[in-house]
Amino acid sequence: MDRRLFLKFLATGILVGCAPGEFTSSPIKTNVLRPPGAIPEDFFASRCIRCGRCAESCPYRSIKILDIKHGFYAGTPVIYAEKIPCYLCMRCVKVCPTGTLQKVSQKEVRMGLARVNRRLCVTWNGTGICRSCYNACPFKEQAIKLDRLRPIVVPEACVGCGLCTYSCPVKPKAIVIEPIYAFKASK
Amino acid sequence: MPRKRTKYRKWRYLSLSAAFLLILLTPILNLYFHFTFVQGWYQSLGIGRLWIVSPLEGLESLLISKYVYLPSLIGISIPIIVAFYLGRVFCSWICPISFLHETIDLIRKKFFNFNPLTWKDKIVLALKIIWFALIGEFVLSMILGFPIFVFISPPGLVGRELMLGIIFHSLALEGLIVLLILFLHLFTRRFYCRYFCPLGGLLSFIGHKRKLKVRLRSKKCTQCGICEKVCPMGLPVNRGGSYSPYCWNCGECVDYCPTGALSFYWKRNYYLKPLNEKSKTGNSKVQNDNPLQGE
Known part of the structure; x- marks a missing residue:
């Protein structure tokens, strides 16, 4: 291989590596969450050693491990709230060896915040009466309250476990989890 | 035998x-x-x-x-x-x-x-x-x-x-x-x-300063070169390769050595504390680490 070809390869490699895309940008988005007690996303990928013990200890198989397609985030744990939500058994925070998942109690978990889409929700748009999310919520009357049977999320108490999203019968989901705490810059 | x-x-x-x-x-x-x-x-x-x-x-x-x-x-x-x-x-x-x-x-x-x-x-x-x-x-x-x-x-x-x-x-x-x-x-x-x-x-x-090493007894070694061939790391064991940091103590060379010149040993400190005055003067036990000098 001559030098020019090598430099070309190197330059392409660097460009591909630095280009914003699935390879370098965080996989965390609506309904794709970090496990309970996770530190902010800015530090998550650098502190996590990808040992996967959170996924192994999860009794509900909520925690999935990302593969090499996610680039730098390969091997880090995520929860797909629509598929299997977090049931807040808090086993993963006990086994994390690096403190990437900090030891928090159930009520202190902030995986995200539930958001009700009032146009899609059958109770809000008046096409029916449903309170699946209210029934599923582990913190009834604290995180989700009913206002004339219409669900209202209380941001102070919502832990973002995704049980409401999982139970929502409407498609697309009328209640989703936004991981707003993952991108709060604080250490 | x-x-x-x-x-x-x-x-x-x-x-x-x-x-x-x-x-x-x-x-x-x-x-x-x-x-x-x-x-x-x-x-x-x-x-x-x-x-x-x-x-x-x-x-x-x-x-x-x-x-x-x-x-x-x-x-x-x-x-x-x-x-x-x-x-x-x-x-x-x-x-x-x-x-x-x-x-x-x-x-x-x-x-x-x-x-x-x-x-x-x-x-x-x-x-x-x-x-x-x-x-x-x-x-x-x-x-x-x-x-x-x-x-x-x-x-x-x-x-x-x-x-x-x-x-x-x-x-x-x-x-x-x-x-x-x-x-x-x-x-x-x-x-x-x-x-x-x-x-x-x-x-x-x-x-690289480990205690457990493969020792080579130069007097017994016939320089047959089998140890160098069988070493999975490709180390020249008969020329002191087992003392280098690359050796991973697998014992393959010890198994294959036909003359028994190679063996594991636990390296103690070079200068043992003398028990009494006599041992201070001469007869102190000092283990030899240099493969070329033998035992």
Whole structure:
């Protein structure tokens, strides 16, 4: 291989590596969450050693491990709230060896915040009466309250476990989890 | 008649199999029997309340995130202490990739007439490359801000693949890296372990003043060169290669040595504290580390 070809390869490699895309940008988005007690996303990928013990200890198989397609985030744990939500058994925070998942109690978990889409929700748009999310919520009357049977999320108490999203019968989901705490810059 | 010596090879393969079975059975036990006493694999192994963290992953996480977490530090310290006294024994006695290499060797011996005594390594590079691999890995990770051991530390890769396969019934693409490493083994024995494994580099750096070494008795040595041929790392054992930091104490040369010139020994301190005045003057027991001077 001559030098020019090598430099070309190197330059392409660097460009591909630095280009914003699935390879370098965080996989965390609506309904794709970090496990309970996770530190902010800015530090998550650098502190996590990808040992996967959170996924192994999860009794509900909520925690999935990302593969090499996610680039730098390969091997880090995520929860797909629509598929299997977090049931807040808090086993993963006990086994994390690096403190990437900090030891928090159930009520202190902030995986995200539930958001009700009032146009899609059958109770809000008046096409029916449903309170699946209210029934599923582990913190009834604290995180989700009913206002004339219409669900209202209380941001102070919502832990973002995704049980409401999982139970929502409407498609697309009328209640989703936004991981707003993952991108709060604080250490 | 030469006395019968212990065959380290058999014990090593037993130990490797046990270590591989441990990470193979752990997810099964966790998933089907809810037995959670042992968890994880060789990136982070939890036995009850004792956590063992791989030093490479732990150090890199510490350097990149600049955050000290005590359980992680304690977990790192156990393998570091082991490597400090025994050298790179993790690689030759525990590592799952080593198990796969040895299994391939066994198959080759049975069916393809593979004989380590006549085998010639196809690609031979300088052993120093492992230091560059280690430094490069750390520097690149710190530049990128992301740990890259995820893709190039094979013990973790094998464990993660096994866990994913058993628990989620799917394999990740990283498994191709393991296959590539095993493929390279067909050309040069332990190609990846010799030249590119960052974990091996770190462990040999920690263990370069190790206590357990393979001793060469120059008086017994006939310079037949068998040890150099059978050494999986390609070290010139008959010229003092076992004293270099690259030696991983596998005992292969000890098994093959026809004259019994090679043996494991535990290096004690050079200058023992004299018990009384007599031993001070002359007769103090000093172990000889120099292979050329003999016993």
